[in-house]
Every structure is written in structure tokens, then in C-alpha cells.
Amino acid sequence: MNFDLNILIRPNIRNLTPYSSARDEYTGGEAIYLDANENPFNAPQNRYPDPLQCDLKKKIGAMKEIPADQIFLGNGSDEAIDLLYRIFCEPGTDNVVSISPSYGMYQVCADINDIEVRKVLLNPDFSLDTASLKQACNKHTKLLFICSPNNPTSNSFPKKQILELAENLNLLIVVDEAYIDFSERSSLIEELQKYPNLVVLQTLSKAWGIAGIRLGMALASTEIIKLMSSVKYPYNVNRLTMDYAINALDNQTIKEEWVDSILKERNKMEKKLKMYRFVQKVYPSDANFLLVKVKKPKEVYDYLVSRKIIVRDRSDVPLCEGSLRITIGTKEENSALTNALMQYQRDFVESCE
Numbered sequence: 054m055n056f057d058l059n060i061l062i063r064p065n066i067r068n069l070t071p072y073s074s075a076r077d078e079y080t081g082g083e084a085i086y087l088d089a090n091e092n093p094f095n096a097p098q099n100r101y102p103d104p105l106q107c108d109l110k111k112k113i114g115a116m117k118e119i120p121a122d123q124i125f126l127g128n129g130s131d132e133a134i135d136l137l138y139r140i141f142c143e144p145g146t147d148n149v150v151s152i153s154p155s156y157g158m159y160q161v162c163a164d165i166n167d168i169e170v171r172k173v174l175l176n177p178d179f180s181l182d183t184a185s186l187k188q189a190c191n192k193h194t195k196l197l198f199i200c201s202p203n204n205p206t207s208n209s210f211p212k213k214q215i216l217e218l219a220e221n222l223n224l225l226i227v228v229d230e231a232y233i234d235f236s237e238r239s240s241l242i243e244e245l246q247k248y249p250n251l252v253v254l255q256t257l258s259k260a261w262g263i264a265g266i267r268l269g270m271a272l273a274s275t276e277i278i279k280l281m282s283s284v285k286y287p288y289n290v291n292r293l294t295m296d297y298a299i300n301a302l303d304n305q306t307i308k309e310e311w312v313d314s315i316l317k318e319r320n321k322m323e324k325k326l327k328m329y330r331f332v333q334k335v336y337p338s339d340a341n342f343l344l345v346k347v348k349k350p351k352e353v354y355d356y357l358v359s360r361k362i363i364v365r366d367r368s369d370v371p372l373c374e375g376s377l378r379i380t381i382g383t384k385e386e387n388s389a390l391t392n393a394l395m396q397y398q399r400d401f402v403e404s405c406e
């Protein structure tokens with residue numbers, strides 16, 4: 054592929070001299086450290102964390118079979134999204150293209166950075182409208198966001214379609230794989246060597262069950278990762294998060310058990326929901342949530358809130374009219390939900406018929 058990253062980079066970033074921290078300048082290991090104005094007491098938390106995040110990157114790299122220098126780690130994948138805007142998009146001039154409906158942070162980060170988002174509706178069956186996506190791009194388009202599996206529509210997109218876009222567009226294709234562990238499709242990480250304009254976002258917030266520690270990642274070419282590392286805050290991932298993640302990643306079995314349980318529960322829930330008369334559609338899901346179209350979404354939502362069960366009302370989102378987004382919980386939580394919906398049907402639906 055004939056792709057020049059340099060022309061996509063904002064000039065101020067191309068010319069940036071990154072901050073050099075004490076820990077960047079001396080990396081010799083065991084020593085008497087009097088270089089960073091740290092407190093000598095209260096080890097190990099008295100020390101600044103490794104700005105290069107070497108140990109954690111090594112671990113993630115081995116797990117995902119990707120070199121450490123193709124990994125960016127951040128405070129959630131949200132940090133990676135924001136950095137991509139700041140590196141590539143000139144405020145007031147550049148734009149990004151995104152599928153719609155999709156994850157809300159692409160728009161929020163764009164607004165904060167004064168970047169236009171050109172939204173391209175999915176087809177009514179939630180498939181990609183690749184022709185319109187291509188048409189929406191112009192010479193100021195720097196990023197194209199494709200979330201797969203997509204939030205909130207819950208489906209994923211064929212790799213072939215995404216790669217075809219990558220091949221034909223001279224911009225970065227950002228594939229958000231927050232839900233990839235629940236998907237039947239494999240990750241696009243496998244394609245990074247062939248597609249220098251591909252950026253894959255992943256996170257420990259969903260399948261790994263550690264949204265609270267805030268660790269997300271971008272996987273991309275060494276050039277893109279180098280840029281992200283030079284623009285990030287030097288100590289963007291703290292020591293507690295790194296230590297926790299290194300331990301958590303040792304237990305891949307528990308993650309797989311959680312995913313299995315969630316997928317089983319999802320399939321059960323899908324069947325149950327389809328039996329309610331007020332449920333018009335349960336969309337096929339490739340993630341850990343279901344998008345469910347009901348006759349009176351606000352009424353169902355409020356009823357569930359009165360029973361202290363909170364789902365996400367997506368009924369105002371384009372193409373998701375009438376729909377609620379329901380995360381799959383534990384067996385007990387899911388039963389509480391289906392029982393409440395049974396009661397709703399008895400009290401609100403049958404009495405009106």
C-alpha cells in the first residue's frame with residue numbers, strides 16, 4: 054500500500070519536541086534516584102511510574118502477538134480517541150467521518166477539539182454503507198471511525214469491507230474493537246502489518262471486567278504509536294493500574310469464563326425477550342448487550358427504573374427508534390430484568406388490550 058502518514062499529521066505535532074522526563078533520561082534500573090524530586094519514603098508508590106510502560110506492553114504484546122512498539126496504552130481507549138484528534142486534526146479545518154449511530158465519544162472529542170464529524174448512516178439493517186462512507190471523505194478528512202462490534206447496534210462488520218476502505222482511502226481507519234472478545238469475528242490486529250493506515254482500539258473495560266482501572270489501548274504502526282506516545286501525558290497510566298493489569302492478564306481463563314457466561318446468558322435473554330408481545334425486535338448481537346425494540350420505550354424504561362433496574366434508552370438515536378440497550382448481567386440480574394418485564398406486560402400491556 055502506498056500511504057504517506059506524514060501528510061496527515063498536524064504541522065505543530067510533526068515539529069514537536071516531546072517532554073523528556075527524568076525517567077526517560079536515565080533507564081539503567083537499580084540506582085540511587087535523586088533526579089525526579091520524589092519523596093524517598095513510601096516505596097514503591099513514591100516513584101513515578103514507567104512512562105514507557107515497558108512491562109505491561111511486553112505482556113500485552115506477547116498475548117496479542119504484536120511487538121511492544123506497536124502498542125499505545127492510555128487512560129481508557131477514550132484517551133487514544135482524543136489523542137488521534139489532537140495529532141491529526143487541525144481545529145476548525147479538518148474533519149472525521151464516522152458511521153452512525155455509534156459510540157458517543159467520537160462526537161464529544163470532536164466537539165472539544167473543534168473538528169467536524171461527518172456522520173454516515175448505516176443501512177437500515179445496520180450494515181455498512183461503504184459507498185457513502187467513501188463519498189463523505191474529502192481532502193480534510195483525517196480519520197474514519199468504525200466501531201465493530203458497534204455500540205449501540207450490537208452487530209459487527211465484515212473485515213473485508215473495512216479493509217477495502219483502508220485500501221482505498223488515504224486517511225486513518227480507526228476500528229474500535231471494545232467488544233471484540235464477545236465477537237465471532239477475529240480482530241483486525243492481524244492486518245496491521247499489511248495496512249499502515251489501520252488503528253485498532255481495544256480496552257480492558259469490557260470482557261476483562263476492569264473498567265475501574267482505566268486501561269485502553271491503540272494498536273497500530275510503530276510510526277503512529279510513536280506519535281501517540283510523544284503527545285500523551287508522560288505518566289498517563291498510573292502504577293496501580295499497571296500493576297493491577299499485569300496481574301489480571303495472567304488470568305485469561307477467568308476472562309474466558311466470563312465471556313462464555315455472558316454469551317450464554319445473552320442467547321437465553323434474546324429468546325425470552327422475543328416472547329413478550331410488547332417486544333417488536335431483538336437485534337442479532339455480536340457483543341455483551343442487546344438492542345431491543347419495544348412499543349413504548351419510555352414507558353418500559355420508566356417502569357424498569359421504578360423497579361431499580363437501569364437500561365439505556367436509545368430510542369432517540371437514528372435507526373434505533375423505539376429501542377433500549379440492555380447490558381447482559383449475571384444470571385440473577387438477568388432474571389430480575391425478565392421478571393420485571395413479565396410484570397410490565399401483565400400490568401401495562403394486557404390491561405390495555
Ligand SMILES: *Cc1c(COP(=O)(O)O)cnc(C)c1O
Nearest residue numbers: 129130131156204231256258269
Ligand atoms: C465501552 C466502550 C469503550 C471503552 O472505553 P474505555 O475508555 O476503554 O473504557 C470504547 N469504545 C466503545 C465503542 C465502547 O462502547
